[in-house]
Every structure is written in structure tokens, then in C-alpha cells.
Amino acid sequence: MSTTRLEERMADKRERVLAAALRLFAEKGFDGTAVPEIAREAGVGAGTIYRYFESKEVLVNALYQREKLAAMDEAMKGFPTDVPARAQFAHLFRKAIDYALKHKDSVCFMEHHHHGGYLDAESLALEARTMELAESFLRVSAERQVTKDVEPQVIISVVWGGVARLLRQVWDGHLELTEEILAQLENVLWQAVRV
Amino acid sequence: MSTTRLEERMADKRERVLAAALRLFAEKGFDGTAVPEIAREAGVGAGTIYRYFESKEVLVNALYQREKLAAMDEAMKGFPTDVPARAQFAHLFRKAIDYALKHKDSVCFMEHHHHGGYLDAESLALEARTMELAESFLRVSAERQVTKDVEPQVIISVVWGGVARLLRQVWDGHLELTEEILAQLENVLWQAVRV
DNA sequence: TTATGTGGAATGAATGTTCGTTCCGTTACT
DNA sequence: AGTAACGGAACGAACATTCATTCCACATAA
Numbered sequence: 001m002s003t004t005r006l007e008e009r010m011a012d013k014r015e016r017v018l019a020a021a022l023r024l025f026a027e028k029g030f031d032g033t034a035v036p037e038i039a040r041e042a043g044v045g046a047g048t049i050y051r052y053f054e055s056k057e058v059l060v061n062a063l064y065q066r067e068k069l070a071a072m073d074e075a076m077k078g079f080p081t082d083v084p085a086r087a088q089f090a091h092l093f094r095k096a097i098d099y100a101l102k103h104k105d106s107v108c109f110m111e112h113h114h115h116g117g118y119l120d121a122e123s124l125a126l127e128a129r130t131m132e133l134a135e136s137f138l139r140v141s142a143e144r145q146v147t148k149d150v151e152p153q154v155i156i157s158v159v160w161g162g163v164a165r166l167l168r169q170v171w172d173g174h175l176e177l178t179e180e181i182l183a184q185l186e187n188v189l190w191q192a193v194r195v
Numbered sequence: 196m197s198t199t200r201l202e203e204r205m206a207d208k209r210e211r212v213l214a215a216a217l218r219l220f221a222e223k224g225f226d227g228t229a230v231p232e233i234a235r236e237a238g239v240g241a242g243t244i245y246r247y248f249e250s251k252e253v254l255v256n257a258l259y260q261r262e263k264l265a266a267m268d269e270a271m272k273g274f275p276t277d278v279p280a281r282a283q284f285a286h287l288f289r290k291a292i293d294y295a296l297k298h299k300d301s302v303c304f305m306e307h308h309h310h311g312g313y314l315d316a317e318s319l320a321l322e323a324r325t326m327e328l329a330e331s332f333l334r335v336s337a338e339r340q341v342t343k344d345v346e347p348q349v350i351i352s353v354v355w356g357g358v359a360r361l362l363r364q365v366w367d368g369h370l371e372l373t374e375e376i377l378a379q380l381e382n383v384l385w386q387a388v389r390v
Numbered sequence: 391t392t393a394t395g396t397g398g399a400a401t402g403a404a405t406g407t408t409c410g411t412t413c414c415g416t417t418a419c420t
Numbered sequence: 421a422g423t424a425a426c427g428g429a430a431c432g433a434a435c436a437t438t439c440a441t442t443c444c445a446c447a448t449a450a
Contacts, residue, residue, distance in 0.1 A: 006445070010399075028312065031226035035436055036402095045401040047438075056436065108310075114363070115307060117223065131369070148386075150379035153370050154361065158383055161360030162353035168309070174326070175348050184345035188353055191343075192387035204419095205425075230410055231428095240427030242412075251410065 014052045016042040021063055026108035030060055030116055057118050064113060064123045067106045072130055074099050085146035089193065093163075093186045100167055101177075108171070111164055131156070147193050158192050209247045211237040216258055221303035225255055225311055252313050259308060259318045262301045267325055269294050280341035284388065288358075288381045295362055296372075303366070306359055326351070342388050353387050 020042035024033040035056050039046040053059035080091055100107045113119070119127075131153075138152035147155060166185055169175040215237035219228040230251055234241040248254035275286055295302045308314070314322075326348075333347035342350060361380055364370040 006399080009445095013400090029224065029226060029310075031224060032312075034434075036434095039402095046436090047402065048400055050437070051399070112310065115224075115303075115367075117227075128369075148379075148383060150383060151370075151376055153364055154376060154379045154383055157361035157364060158353065158357035158380070158387065161356035161358075162387075163356075164360075165356030166349065166352035169348055169352060172310075174323075175346075181346055181349060184343075184349045185353070188343060188345060188349055188387045192353065192357075192383045208425090229408075231408090234427090241410090242414095242428065243426055245411065246425070 010052075013042075013044060013048065017044065017049055017052055017059070018063055018066065021059055022067070022105050022109055025060065025063070026105035026112065029112055030056075030118060057120075060113070060116075060118055061120050061123050064110070064119060065126055067103075067110055068123075068126055068130065071099065071103075071106065071110070072133075085141070085144075086190065086194075089190055090186060093189065096160075096163060097167075097182060100163070104171065107164075107167070111168075145195050148195055155193055159189050162189055162192075205247075208237075208239060208243065212239060212244055212247055212254070213258055213261065216254055217262070217300050217304055220255065220258070221300035221307065224307055225251075225313060252315075255308070255311075255313055256315050256318050259305070259314060260321055262298075262305055263318075263321055263325065266294065266298075266301065266305070267328075280336070280339075281385065281389075284385055285381060288384065291355075291358060292362075292377060295358070299366065302359075302362070306363075340390050343390055350388055354384050357384055357387075 017038065021033070021038050024038055024041060035049060036046045038059075039049055042049075049059070053062060075092070075095065080088060083091075134156050135152040138147060138155055141147040142149045142152075162185065166175070166181075170177045175181070212233065216228070216233050219233055219236060230244060231241045233254075234244055237244075244254070248257060270287070270290065275283060278286075329351055330347040333342060333350055336342040337344045337347075357380065361370070361376075365372045370376070
């Protein structure tokens with residue numbers, strides 16, 4: 001075996017710090033969360049965090065990139081190419097909802113922190129790369145006349161903006177998420193997207 | 196006259212504090228903004244703020260309610276009742292965009308602070324009242340078969356979520372706002388809303 | 391097997407800084 | 421002159437970060 005017991009223990013500790021930071025940043029934001037609070041939530045000493053991340057800002061960027069990449073991975077996985085466009089849309093929509101419900105803290109964190117002034121160049125570049133990917137996909141769809149021939153950013157804003165806002169209503173306790181509401185949202189968004 | 200020169204000066208000072216807080220909260224969030232920083236931006240002493248607001252939390256709630264009420268006022272003003280539904284939608288859409296562009300800080304602030312744990316009961320009640328108003332309007336529209344017969348919250352999430360997200364792309368410098376893009380967004384959203 | 395030495399991980403009290411808030415001498419108005 | 425607003429120094433609390441120390445897994449020796 002290539003990983004010693006010590007290396008495992010350290011990897012686990014690093015993971016606990018990231019998990020604790022994700023939970024707290026999602027709930028209270030970056031500036032609203034104290035480093036010693038993250039340490040307490042992770043069950044480690046305050047100083048230990050600095051063995052793994054040289055500053056709070058490095059920590060939040062590591063977390064942002066990790067969560068963003070995980071979400072992108074999940075979005076790509078198992079995309080059906082040989083079904084009608086409507087079914088592809090349904091697949092992506094349901095996948096996104098499933099992921100958001102299963103990774104609420106991750107989605108809250110990434111939504112909250114979209115505006116933060118503490119993201120470094122690498123995090124911002126990753127963000128840009130995600131957008132470019134979605135844009136080029138939509139450009140192809142528009143050429144095939146399955147989605148409206150408008151700027152991809154318009155479609156992306158409406159679809160993910162609508163999903164994110166509805167989820168926020170749910171998570172704030174202002175709306176109960178039923179299958180009927182999901183079906184309504186999926187249909188409304190498809191009407192927005194289709195030619 | 197009922198207002199003395201002193202009262203005018205004080206009202207102006209209060210206003211300067213609110214304006215400075217709005218600019219800074221919009222840019223850096225509540226926890227990311229220090230009270231002495233607000234004082235400097237407003238051109239007043241740090242202590243002076245506490246003559247007008249008993250705490251930072253009281254200040255942010257006063258600001259939130261002021262901006263929310265101003266936006267609601269603007270939304271209601273001059274709504275055309277005797278034109279087709281499509282024209283009513285266009286009116287609301289253009290009004291919202293105009294308002295957002297003219298009051299960027301206000302919109303950023305309210306978007307940022309939707310999740311904050313520092314809003315008091317009154318602020319949250321105002322938020323709820325806004326939603327109820329929009330919901331009842333959409334219920335009537337659905338009955339008249341001009342908008343889709345789905346939960347109003349679904350429509351609201353898609354429309355305002357889409358607008359807010361596109362504006363963020365613009366304000367983050369990732370998109371230039373042209374009349375063409377606005378027309379595309381208006382059309383896409385109308386397709387989502389209409390029966 | 392047991393005892394012991396050792397390097398690096400882990401710690402949490404200590405540090406300097408910055409925060410929200412208060413206090414008080416000064417200024418400005420009546 | 422008297423009253424109230426004002427600015428900004430001052431305060432304790434809380435912050436991000438550091439560092440002297442402790443702890444522990446493992447290697448070596450008996």
C-alpha cells in the first residue's frame with residue numbers, strides 16, 4: 001500500500017476541516033464565520049487548520065474549487081446523447097435538482113460566494129471555464145434549432161437563476177417542494193428554452 | 196415652517212449614512228463592512244452613526260426596509276390595466292430593468308442580504324408581504340388564462356431569478372447589456388410565463 | 391516482546407489587529 | 421449662555437494567526 005496510516009489520518013483531518021467550513025460558510029457566509037469556529041466544528045485545534053491551509057482565504061478557495069469541480073463532474077456524467085432534446089433537458093433538470101437537494105450546503109455556499117471579493121484568479125478562471133462549456137453547448141443546440149437562437153447567457157441565467165431561486169424559497173421555508181412543483185418548474189423552463 | 200435648519204442638517208446626515216451603508220453593503224456585504232468604514236464613506240464621525248441607529252443591525256434593517264419599500268413603490272407606479280397581458284409584462288420587465296440599472300447598489304444589497312441572519316421580524320414580514328402581493332396578482336392572471344396555471348412562486352422564481360442572474364453577469368463584467376439581449380430576455384421570460 | 395528515542399503532527403493559549411460601541415471634550419446652533 | 425449634535429479617541433470583545441509545547445506513531449535496541 002502507498003498511503004501510510006499517518007497520511008490517511010491527515011487526509012481525513014483535512015477533509016473534516018473542509019466539511020466543517022462548507023457547512024458554516026453555507027450558513028453564515030465567509031465573513032460571518034470565524035476560523036476557530038470552523039476548528040470547533042471540525043473537532044480539531046485552531047492551529048491545526050493552518051497546517052493544511054495557509055490562510056482563511058486559501059481555505060475558501062480550495063473549498064470553492066473542490067465543490068465547483070464536483071458539481072461539474074456530476075453534471076457531465078451520463079448525459080444521454082441519443083434521445084430527443086426535451087428528454088435531454090429533463091435529464092439535466094432532474095440531475096441538477098437531485099444534486100442540489102443532496103448537496104444543499106455546497107450549492108448554498110457556491111451561490112452565496114459568487115460575489116465574494118476573496119476568490120483568487122484560479123477560482124475565477126474555473127468559474128469562467130464552466131460558463132464557456134455551457135455556452136458552447138447551447139450554441140450547438142441553437143444551431144440545431146432545438147433551443148432558441150439567443151445569447152447562451154440569457155438561457156443560462158433564466159434556467160439556473162430560476163432553479164436557484166426556487167430552491168432558496170424551499171430552503172428558507174417559504175415553499176414545500178413537491179413533485180408537482182418540480183414538474184411545473186421543469187415545464188416552465190422548457191417553454192423558456194425551446195424554440 | 197416645521198423643519199428647522201438643524202433638523203434638515205440631521206436628516207441629511209442620516210441620509211448620508213444610509214447611502215454610504217448601501218454602497219458598502221452592496222459591495223462587501225454586511226459582515227464584510229466595518230462601521231467606522233461606513234462613517235468614513237459618509238463623511239461623519241464613527242460615533243455619529245449611533246445617534247441615528249442604535250446598532251449596526253438596526254441600521255441594516257432600516258436600510259433593507261427603506262430599499263424594499265422604494266422598489267415596491269416603483270413597481271406599482273403607473274401599471275397599465277387596460278392593455279394586453281403581453282404589454283403589461285413588457286411594462287413590468289422594462290420598469291424592473293430600468294430600476295435595477297438606476298439603483299444597482301440597492302438591488303445588489305437586497306440580493307446579497309436575502310440570506311442574512313440579521314434581518315428582524317419586521318424586515319422579514321415586509322419580505323413576505325411583497326411575495327404575497329406578487330402571488331395574488333399571478334393567481335388572478337392564471338384564472339384569466341393569461342399566465343400558466345402553476346404555483347405563482349414558480350413563475351416569480353423564474354422571472355426574477357432570471358433577471359437577477361443576468362444582471363449579475365453584467366455587473367460582474369461577464370456580459371455587455373445591449374438592447375438585443377434585453378429583448379431576448381424579455382421574450383424568453385414571456386414564453387415561460389404565458390399560457 | 392518491551393523500553394526508549396525521535397520527528398513531525400496537533401494543540402490552544404498568546405499575539406497583534408480590528409471590530410462594534412461608548413464616552414467626552416469641542417463645535418454649532420438658538 | 422445653554423443645549424444638543426458632533427468627531428474621533430478609547431474600550432472591551434472577538435478576530436485571524438502564531439508559536440512554544442505536548443502528543444503520538446513508529447523505528448531501533450535490548
